[in-house]
Amino acid sequence: xxxxxxxxxxPRIVNIGLRAFADDLAGRGVETVQVDWRPPAPGRxxxxxLLARLGAQSKRIxxxxxxxxxxxxAGDPVLTDVVRAGDVLPGLGKHVLLHSGPPIxxxxxxxxxxxxVAGAIVxxxxxxxxKAATQLAxxxxxxxxxxxxxxxxxxxxxxxxxxxxxxxxxxxxxxxxAHCMINEGLGKVMRFGAxxxxxxxxxxxxxxxxxxxxGAALRRAGGLELSPLVARGLTMGDEMHQRNVAxxxxxxxxxxxxxxxxVGDGATLAECLAFIAGNEQFFLNIGMALGKSLxxxxxxxxxxxxxxAMSRNGTDFGxxxxxxxxxxxxxxxxxxxxxxxxxxxxxxxxxxxxDSAIMETIGLGAFAMAGAPAVVGFVGAGRASDALGYTRAxxxxxxxxxxxxxxxxLDFQGVPSGIDVRRVAGTGVQPAINTGIAHREPGVGxxxxxxxxxxxxxxxxALMAFAKTLGIRA
Amino acid sequence: xxxxxxxxxxxxxxxxxxxxxxxxLMRIARALGAAPGVLQASLMIGSDSNKALLADSGLLxxxxxxxxxxxxxxxxxxxxxxxxxxxLKTAAQLLAGDRQAADTAGTQGVPGLGVALExxxxxxxxxxxxxxxxxxxxxxxALERGLHVMIFSDNVPVAEEVAxxxxxxxxxxLAMGPDxxxxxxxxxxxxxxxxxxxxxxxxxxxxxxGLQEVSCLxxxxxxxxxxxxxxxxxxxxxxxxxxxxFAAFDALERDPATKRIILISKPPAAAVAAKVIVRAARxxxxxxxxxxxxxxxxxxxxxxxxxxxxxAALGAAAISRTPKxxxxxxxxxRGLFSGGTLAAEAQVVLMDAGVAVRSNAPxxxxxxxxxxxxxxxxxxxxxxxxYTRGRPHPMIDPELRMAELRRVLxxxxxxxxxxxxxxxxxAHADPAGGxxxxxxxxxxxxxxxxxxxxxxxxxxxxxxxxxxxxRAAGVTVAASNAAAARRAAQCVxxxxxxxxxxxxx
Numbered sequence: 006x007x008x009x010x011x012x013x014x015x016p017r018i019v020n021i022g023l024r025a026f027a028d029d030l031a032g033r034g035v036e037t038v039q040v041d042w043r044p045p046a047p048g049r050x051x052x053x054x055l056l057a058r059l060g061a062q063s064k065r066i067x068x069x070x071x072x073x074x075x076x077x078x079a080g081d082p083v084l085t086d087v088v089r090a091g092d093v094l095p096g097l098g099k100h101v102l103l104h105s106g107p108p109i110x111x112x113x114x115x116x117x118x119x120x121x122v123a124g125a126i127v128x129x130x131x132x133x134x135x136k137a138a139t140q141l142a143x144x145x146x147x148x149x150x151x152x153x154x155x156x157x158x159x160x161x162x163x164x165x166x167x168x169x170x171x172x173x174x175x176x177x178x179x180x181x182x183a184h185c186m187i188n189e190g191l192g193k194v195m196r197f198g199a200x201x202x203x204x205x206x207x208x209x210x211x212x213x214x215x216x217x218x219x220g221a222a223l224r225r226a227g228g229l230e231l232s233p234l235v236a237r238g239l240t241m242g243d244e245m246h247q248r249n250v251a252x253x254x255x256x257x258x259x260x261x262x263x264x265x266x267x268v269g270d271g272a273t274l275a276e277c278l279a280f281i282a283g284n285e286q287f288f289l290n291i292g293m294a295l296g297k298s299l300x301x302x303x304x305x306x307x308x309x310x311x312x313x314a315m316s317r318n319g320t321d322f323g324x325x326x327x328x329x330x331x332x333x334x335x336x337x338x339x340x341x342x343x344x345x346x347x348x349x350x351x352x353x354x355x356x357x358x359x360d361s362a363i364m365e366t367i368g369l370g371a372f373a374m375a376g377a378p379a380v381v382g383f384v385g386a387g388r389a390s391d392a393l394g395y396t397r398a399x400x401x402x403x404x405x406x407x408x409x410x411x412x413x414x415l416d417f418q419g420v421p422s423g424i425d426v427r428r429v430a431g432t433g434v435q436p437a438i439n440t441g442i443a444h445r446e447p448g449v450g451x452x453x454x455x456x457x458x459x460x461x462x463x464x465x466x467a468l469m470a471f472a473k474t475l476g477i478r479a
Numbered sequence: 480x481x482x483x484x485x486x487x488x489x490x491x492x493x494x495x496x497x498x499x500x501x502x503x504l505m506r507i508a509r510a511l512g513a514a515p516g517v518l519q520a521s522l523m524i525g526s527d528s529n530k531a532l533l534a535d536s537g538l539l540x541x542x543x544x545x546x547x548x549x550x551x552x553x554x555x556x557x558x559x560x561x562x563x564x565x566x567l568k569t570a571a572q573l574l575a576g577d578r579q580a581a582d583t584a585g586t587q588g589v590p591g592l593g594v595a596l597e598x599x600x601x602x603x604x605x606x607x608x609x610x611x612x613x614x615x616x617x618x619x620x621a622l623e624r625g626l627h628v629m630i631f632s633d634n635v636p637v638a639e640e641v642a643x644x645x646x647x648x649x650x651x652x653l654a655m656g657p658d659x660x661x662x663x664x665x666x667x668x669x670x671x672x673x674x675x676x677x678x679x680x681x682x683x684x685x686x687x688x689g690l691q692e693v694s695c696l697x698x699x700x701x702x703x704x705x706x707x708x709x710x711x712x713x714x715x716x717x718x719x720x721x722x723x724x725f726a727a728f729d730a731l732e733r734d735p736a737t738k739r740i741i742l743i744s745k746p747p748a749a750a751v752a753a754k755v756i757v758r759a760a761r762x763x764x765x766x767x768x769x770x771x772x773x774x775x776x777x778x779x780x781x782x783x784x785x786x787x788x789x790x791a792a793l794g795a796a797a798i799s800r801t802p803k804x805x806x807x808x809x810x811x812x813r814g815l816f817s818g819g820t821l822a823a824e825a826q827v828v829l830m831d832a833g834v835a836v837r838s839n840a841p842x843x844x845x846x847x848x849x850x851x852x853x854x855x856x857x858x859x860x861x862x863x864x865x866y867t868r869g870r871p872h873p874m875i876d877p878e879l880r881m882a883e884l885r886r887v888l889x890x891x892x893x894x895x896x897x898x899x900x901x902x903x904x905x906a907h908a909d910p911a912g913g914x915x916x917x918x919x920x921x922x923x924x925x926x927x928x929x930x931x932x933x934x935x936x937x938x939x940x941x942x943x944x945x946x947x948x949x950r951a952a953g954v955t956v957a958a959s960n961a962a963a964a965r966r967a968a969q970c971v972x973x974x975x976x977x978x979x980x981x982x983x984x
Binding site for chain 1: 498500501502524526547548549588589590591592593594595596598599601602603604605606607608609610613616617619620621623624626627631632652653664665667668669670705706730731733734736904905
C-alpha cells in the first residue's frame with residue numbers, strides 16, 4: 006500500500022483513542038472501527054513488542070487458526086459408554102493416580118487434593134486407612150499424572166484411579182475419545198477433597214451399581230448425541246459449568262427408558278434415576294469429557310495460536326496451545342471471587358482448582374454467562390444484566406461464535422469460541438471461569454462458588470513459546 | 480488518604496485498572512470542579528507525566544505516587560473534609576454513568592488493532608489520539624500493519640517522531656501529525672477539521688488551524704480541497720527535516736485530483752526552508768508557500784510566497800484592503816486566540832500595519848510576553864502548552880478564554896479585543912454562544928470586539944449561525960482572521976508606515 010493509495014481511495018479508518026472522532030466519522034458514513042484503547046500495564050511492553058513482531062506472520066497464523074476453529078466447530082461428541090478407568094486409560098494401573106491440572110507432586114499439592122488422594126488410595130485398597138494412605142502418597146509410593154495426559158478430565162481435585170467408572174465421549178467427526186468420572190453429587194464428595202466413609206461408599210456404589218447400569222443404558226440407547234443437548238440446555242439457562250440443571254434433566258429424560266430396560270430390579274432402578282434427578286451438576290462431568298473430546302483434535306497444528314486446555318490443580322494454573330502440543334504453561338492459581346455458603350468465608354477457601362475450565366475453553370461456563378442469568382447471582386458476579394458483559398468481554402479474546410450453541414439474550418449469537426493466546430496477551434483480558442470453591446482443608450468439601458480468572462502469566466509464557474515455534478524470540 | 484493544607488482538604492482516590500479517555504475525564508473533572516466546596520479537581524490516568532502534573536498543582540497525595548498508567552487517579556481539593564468526601568462520591572457516580580454510556584453506545588469498540596483489522600480488513604488509515612507517551616507505539620504498530628497514520632496526540636517525543644516518520648517513508652506510508660490535529664483525506668475531515676467541498680487544491684500543513692483557515696476560506700470562496708495533509712507541527716524543524724512534507728509533496732504531485740498545492744507552516748528552520756523551496760520549484764504543479772512570519776526570500780520560478788493564510792487561500796488580488804472607517808481608540812489590542820497559527824497570522828498582519836506586537840508565541844519580529852496585559856498590543860495563543868497542560872484545548876473547552884475575555888473587557892486600557900472562533904468537527908458545539916454570553920455581561924463601555932469564524936455552513940456548528948450569534952452580541956465579524964486583524968489595527972492609532980509593504984514583493 007503506498008501513499009498514492011491513501012489519496013486515491015476512500016479512507017477506511019481505525020480510530021485508536023477518543024471515541025468522539027469515531028462517532029463523527031461514522032456519522033459522516035465513513036467506514037470506521039473504534040479501538041477502545043487502554044494503557045499497557047507496566048512490564049507488558051516486551052509482550053506487546055512480541056505481538057507486533059508476530060504481526061508479520063499473521064496470515065500464516067490466521068490460516069492455522071482457521072483450521073483449528075474448523076476442527077473445534079466440526080466436533081460431534083456422543084456419550085457412548087461407562088467403563089472401568091483402568092480398562093481404557095493405558096498406563097492407569099496400580100499405585101497410579103490421575104489429578105486435575107498441570108503436573109504436580111505431593112509436596113506442592115493443596116489440602117483438598119491431598120485429601121482426595123488419600124481417599125482414593127483407601128478406595129483402591131492400596132492402604133488400610135487414610136493415615137497409611139497419606140504416608141504412602143508422601144513417601145513416593147504412588148505416581149501422579151495429570152488427567153489430561155491420559156485422555157481424561159476431572160472436576161476440582163479430579164482424582165481418577167483404575168477401578169473408578171469413567172464415561173466415554175466419542176468425537177465422531179474425528180474418532181477420538183475422552184473420559185471423565187461420574188459426578189458424585191453435591192456436599193461431601195471426593196472432588197472437593199472429602200474422603201470419609203460416606204464418600205468412599207458412594208464411590209463403591211458408582212463402581213458396582215450405577216456405572217454398569219448407566220453404561221448399559223447408553224449402549225442400549227446407541228449413545229447420546231451431546232451437541233444438540235448442549236444447544237437445548239443453553240436456551241434453558243445452563244452455562245454447563247456452575248449450572249447444569251437443564252442438561253442433567255435432559256439426560257435423565259433421554260435415558261430413563263433405557264435404564265428401565267436394563268435394570269431389572271425396581272429398587273435399583275429407582276436408586277439410579279433418583280441419583281441423576283438429585284444431582285443438578287450431574288451433567289458437568291459429561292460436559293467436561295465432551296470438552297476434552299472437542300479440543301484434543303486441535304493439538305499440534307503448526308502456527309495455530311488457539312488454546313486447547315485451561316486447567317488448575319489448586320496450586321498452579323496451566324494452559325496448553327495447539328502449536329506447542331503437550332507443553333504446559335503454568336503460573337500460580339488465583340483466588341476465585343464469589344459467594345460463600347453460610348458459615349464460610351474466603352479465609353476457608355482453597356484457590357482455583359479442576360480440569361473443569363475445559364468448559365470455558367470450548368466457549369461454555371463463564372463465556373456463556375449471557376445465557377445463564379441465574380448463575381450470575383450464584384457465583385456473586387453482580388446483576389442479571391451483567392451476564393451479557395461477561396460474554397461480550399470473552400468475545401474480545403476469541404475468534405468465533407459457535408453457530409451450533411446460541412444464546413437467546415444475545416439475539417441468538419453463538420458462544421464465543423476459540424481462545425487466541427495473542428488476544429489474551431494483547432488485551433490483558435483474562436479468561437473468566439465459573440467455579441465451585443473447595444475448603445482449603447482436606448475432607449470438608451465445597452464452601453462456595455465464584456468466578457476465577459486465568460492468570461495472564463500463563464498466556465504470556467504460552468505466547469513466547471508459540472513465537473519460538475515460528476522462529477521469533479522474545 | 481487526605482491531608483489538610485492551607486488550601487483545604489486534599490483527597491485522592493485510586494481506581495485500579497480503570498481507563499477512560501482524556502476527554503471523558505476532563506468533562507468529569509469540570510463537573511466536579513463545580514461541586515459544592517470543591518477548589519480543584521482532576522482525573523488522570525496514573526502515568527509518570529500525569530503524576531508530575533498533579534504534583535505541580537499540589538493535587539498528588541503521597542499514596543498516589545505508586546499509581547500506574549493503567550490506574551485512574553481522582554484528585555481533588557475541597558474546603559472541608561465532608562465536601563471532599565461528597566465530591567469523591569460524585570466522581571464515582573459520574574464515572575459509572577460515563578462507563579454505562581460507553582457500553583450502551585451504538586458502536587461497540589474492539590480491544591486492539593488486530594481485532595480492528597479483522598473487523599475492517601480494508602482499513603487504510605489509523606487515527607491515533609491516545610496519550611502522547613503511548614502514541615508512537617500505537618503508530619508504529621499501525622505502520623507495521625500497512626496503515627497510514629494520523630497522530631492527533633501531542634507530547635510525542637521528537638526522537639520518536641523522527642524514527643516513526645523514517646519508518647513510514649521506508650514503507651511508502653504517510654505518518655501525519657503529531658501536534659497538528661487536522662487532515663482532510665479524500666473529503667473526509669479527520670479529528671479537528673471542517674466540512675469543505677472536494678476540489679483541486681492540495682494542502683500540506685504543519686499547522687492544524689492554518690489548514691482549517693485556508694480550507695474554509697477556499698470553501699467559502701467557492702473552491703474545494705483535494706486533500707489536506709497535516710504533516711505535524713514540528714515537521715519543518717531541523718530534527719524532523721521535513722520528512723512528511725516531502726512525502727506529502729510526492730503524494731499530491733502524483734494525485735490526479737490535485738491541480739495546485741499550498742504549503743502552510745510557521746517559520747521553518749532556515750536550512751529546511753531552503754530545501755522546501757527547492758522541492759516546491761521542482762514540483763510539477765504550481766505551489767504557494769505560506770511560511771507565516773518568515774523573512775522574504777529569493778524565490779525560484781513557479782513558487783509563490785503568501786504573507787498570510789488569507790493570501791495563500793485567495794491570492795493577493797482578491798483581498799480588499801480598502802480601509803474601513805473606524806474611530807481610533809487609545810489603548811492596546813488584546814488578542815485571545817484558540818488557534819496558534821491564527822495568532823501568528825494576526826501578528827504578521829499587525830506588524831505589516833506598523834503595529835508592534837507581543838505574544839506568548841511570537842513570530843519573528845514580535846516580542847515575547849506572558850499574558851494579555853501591560854502597556855503593549857498583546858496576542859495570546861491560549862492553545863499553547865502553558866495553558867493546556869492537564870486541561871482541554873480552548874477549542875474544546877472555551878472556559879479559560881471566557882475568563883480571560885471578561886478580564887480584558889473590564890480593563891480600561893483595552894482598545895480592541897481580537898478573537899478567533901474555530902468550529903468544525905472536534906470543536907466545541909457553540910463557541911460563539913459562550914463569547915456572546917460574556918459580552919452581554921459586559922457594559923456598554925467595553926472595547927470593540929473583532930472576530931472571524933473559521934468554518935463552513937456544512938460544519939456541525941454552521942458558519943452563518945455562529946457569525947449571526949456574534950453579530951447579535953455586537954461583535955464585528957470579519958471575513959477572515961487576517962481581515963479581523965486589519966480591522967483591529969484600524970482601531971488603534973498607529974503610525975502608517977506599512978502601507979508600502981507590497982512594494983517589497
